Amino acid sequence: MREPEADKWEVQLRKGCLELAILASLWNGKLYGLEILRRLENDSDLIVSEGTVYPLLSRLKTLGLLKSEWVVSDSGHPRKYYALTAAGKQRAAEMAETWTRFSSSISALLAPLTKGPR
């Protein structure tokens, strides 16, 4: 059984990453909601719930980081595609840089905890 405090910390950490993960998934071009979810599931260990991602997508759009358009698929089924705006691209790049700097600086500190005998 894990301590509730540890769980809470992990939840906050995941939540902090999710915004960056969504922006990153759109770096190479537009995707619709389900594709973003699949990308997050396949390319990361982030376990994301759909009930979290869709509301966050709409928030990122209102913040001006994403734009959206409806595209009708070949089967005649409309899908809402998201793409990064210029502000979104800039924000994603800044977040990625901060993330990389932060994780490399803390990894050195954490190395003895994860490798050494418990």
Next chain:
Amino acid sequence: MTDDAQRKIDDYLAKLRRSLRGLKEEDVHEVIAELRSHIVDKAREQNLDAVLADLGAPEELAAQYAAESLFTRAEVSRTPWSILKSLFRWASLSVAGFFVLMGSLLGYFSGVVLILCGYLKLVHPQTAGVWTARDANGDLQISVRLGFGSPPPGAHEILGWWIVPLGILVGFSLVMLTTRFALWCARRYRSSRALPRA
């Protein structure tokens, strides 16, 4: 897709629509259309019940939407008007929202009255300003008067022309502080609600 499946989807989305009452109508429309597209897409490969279960209960999903969207426009524009609009929606959803709305209304109202008083002193130099008077019980009462009508007998003004710079300065500070207070409450609300299920 069978009629039965179609009905299940419509049921789910109707429940979601009812729970999304705090959001703007155009946003609700967009959300429903997007989720319908998601459900139809995913249900081609999976059992419909599992697809709906993955989205979570409609009420829970609506709460996530409210937490993520209610204050986003207000965070971008930071105008008292947009903040109050968001607060009215929040107040319709929760008791906490109601109290934050009351506090913010009080803050904005007091701020606006002080600013008005500062400006109106220039128009009504004899009657506008901060006045003190004794009521029937002899208690001291302070009132901010905008100068329409004469002050009660026995009252006297305490700030004089100082109300012009002070009223405007304190009034604008109060409006700014209220904005920051409301957005701070909104952030707390968002971080308490928007926790992803692991």
